[in-house]
Amino acid sequence: xxxxxxxxxxxxxxxxxxxxxxxxxxxxxxxxxxxxxxxxxxxxxxxxxxxxxxxxxxxxxxxxxxxxxxxxxxxxxxxxxxxxxxxxxxxxxxxxxxxxxxxxxxxxxxxxxxxxxxxxxxxxxxxxxxxxxxxxxxxxxxxxxxxxxxxxxxxxxxxxxxxxxxxxxxxxxxxxxxxxxxxxxxxxxxxxxxxxxxxxxxxxxxxxxxxxxxxxxxxxxxxxxxxxxxxxxxxxxxxxxxxxxxxxxxxxxxxxxxxx
Ligand code: URA
Numbered sequence: 001x002x003x004x005x006x007x008x009x010x011x012x013x014x015x016x017x018x019x020x021x022x023x024x025x026x027x028x029x030x031x032x033x034x035x036x037x038x039x040x041x042x043x044x045x046x047x048x049x050x051x052x053x054x055x056x057x058x059x060x061x062x063x064x065x066x067x068x069x070x071x072x073x074x075x076x077x078x079x080x081x082x083x084x085x086x087x088x089x090x091x092x093x094x095x096x097x098x099x100x101x102x103x104x105x106x107x108x109x110x111x112x113x114x115x116x117x118x119x120x121x122x123x124x125x126x127x128x129x130x131x132x133x134x135x136x137x138x139x140x141x142x143x144x145x146x147x148x149x150x151x152x153x154x155x156x157x158x159x160x161x162x163x164x165x166x167x168x169x170x171x172x173x174x175x176x177x178x179x180x181x182x183x184x185x186x187x188x189x190x191x192x193x194x195x196x197x198x199x200x201x202x203x204x205x206x207x208x209x210x211x212x213x214x215x216x217x218x219x220x221x222x223x224x225x226x227x228x229x230x231x232x233x234x235x236x237x238x239x240x241x242x243x244x245x246x247x248x249x250x251x252x253x254x255x256x257x258x259x260x
Contacts, residue, residue: 011222012068015182068183074103077183081160087173089113089161095122099156099184106191107258108154109133110181112199112231113169119162124155129232133196136232140251146259154188156181158203174203185221191258193224194250197231212243216250227254 001009069076078098084090097114100123109125117127125133134150141148159169159177169177181203185193195201198211204221205228207214214228229250230243 008068012182015178015222068179068186072183072187074099074184074187077180077187081180084160087161087176089159089163089169089173089177092164093161094119096160097122097124097157097162098160099154100124101150101154102152103154103188105152105154105188107194107254108156108185108188108190108192109137109194109196110200110204111155111157111196113157113159113166114162115166116162124157125232128236132232132235136247136251137255140248141255141259144252144255146255148255148259154184154190156184158199168199174199178203185224190224192254193221193226194254195226195228197234200231201228215246216253225257227257229254 081096081098084096093114095114097118101108111125111129111133114124115127115129118124118130124130133155137153138149140146158181159173160180161177163169163173193204195204198208201207201209201211201214204226205219211228211230211234215230217228219226219228227250230240230247232247234240235244235247
């Protein structure tokens with residue numbers, strides 16, 4: 001394994017919240033048996049855990065698990081998700097909501113998780129919040145003279161199954177599903193990512209600050225610029241009209257950055 005591959009693996013695990021890797025004991029082909037090291041969860045809090053990694057860094061010829069296969073594709077990621085039962089969210093879902101749009105999009109929007117309409121149709125952002133997002137993309141683009149419609153971007157969520165009663169996804173659900181989101185982003189490699197709301201901020205930037213403080217600014221996920229803005233559901237509340245104006249400003253900024 002060369003240094004570039006190794007770096008890729010380390011970044012991959014860091015994004016999943018792993019901060020500690022263990023040396024494989026000589027003769028033990030399956031890696032560490034236990035560890036009491038704490039590690040940050042997707043929300044940044046420390047959680048005690050044991051038997052952290054199925055593979056470990058032991059030397060130059062070490063085998064690491066292939067979580068992000070070489071020559072990955074969106075089709076392969078969808079196949080790997082399969083009829084997923086990795087977390088409790090599968091029990092209430094109708095459809096897995098993988099993502100939609102141009103697989104070579106220059107801009108990716110990341111939301112929180114499917115709602116009722118998305119769960120029924122298997123497509124992200126098709127309910128009221130989705131219609132607002134579509135309007136924001138298309139109306140801002142049209143007003144700014146940028147030829148862009150919804151199908152030209154890619155839209156997906158942190159978790160692919162609808163949380164019950166639309167509750168916020170739990171840290172373990174985000175961590176499990178997050179590996180597929182990271183793979184989607186690595187395959188698409190957009191010029192920018194626009195994260196919608198605090199769950200997506202936490203999943204991609206590992207930060208817990210409020211969106212109000214972070215919005216309108218650029219951050220990075222790996223080497224990809226990330227714009228933070230409000231989740232469209234938040235903008236639908238009648239008392240958030242000021243936020244709506246700010247979200248439009250954020251959209252303008254990100255569209256010009258990507259398409260100028
Ligand atoms: N809210 C989200 O975060 N994602 C969707 O797909 C729909 C609503």
